[in-house]
Amino acid sequence: MKRVNQVFVLGMIFSLISCVSINQSVLSRQREAFPVPMEKVMVYFEGNEKIPKDGQHIAIFHASSAEGVSEAKMIDVARKKAGALGANFIVIDSMRDPTTGSKVANAMFGTSSNRKGRIQAFYSPSLDAPSQPMPRPAPSTEEHAH
Numbered sequence: 001m002k003r004v005n006q007v008f009v010l011g012m013i014f015s016l017i018s019c020v021s022i023n024q025s026v027l028s029r030q031r032e033a034f035p036v037p038m039e040k041v042m043v044y045f046e047g048n049e050k051i052p053k054d055g056q057h058i059a060i061f062h063a064s065s066a067e068g069v070s071e072a073k074m075i076d077v078a079r080k081k082a083g084a085l086g087a088n089f090i091v092i093d094s095m096r097d098p099t100t101g102s103k104v105a106n107a108m109f110g111t112s113s114n115r116k117g118r119i120q121a122f123y124s125p126s127l128d129a130p131s132q133p134m135p136r137p138a139p140s141t142e143e144h145a146h
Contacts, residue, residue, distance in 0.1 A: 019065055024061050052126050061078050061081065061117075
């Protein structure tokens with residue numbers, strides 16, 4: 001029984017991982033020795049004014065996911081891949097859901113009906129800058145009467 005559970009868990013892990021496919025074009029491997037945890041990879045959308053201007057281009061990802069996989073899952077997989085390359089932020093250029101026509105073709109002919117996205121990975125030294133500590137309040141000179 002324990003063996004069946006292990007096989008089931010491995011199958012579930014494989015199915016979750018295989019739900020998102022990313023083709024990557026690595027533009028720079030200079031940061032690979034300095035991986036960034038997924039949680040620290042910032043996410044920006046194209047056109048956001050807050051995108052760091054000092055970003056060094058690391059990679060371009062073309063992502064696709066099976067129907068039913070959330071956009072958040074796609075973004076998390078891209079963040080993980082970007083972090084492994086040493087990138088500390090990604091810019092989502094586009095994210096498209098399958099059209100109604102592709103869904104119908106998928107149902108009738110078994111063709112692809114995936115969400116697709118184009119994501120760029122960057123490294124910005126300014127995002128690595130340590131945050132400034134909050135100044136401590138000055139001690140109060142008032143004495144409290146008891």
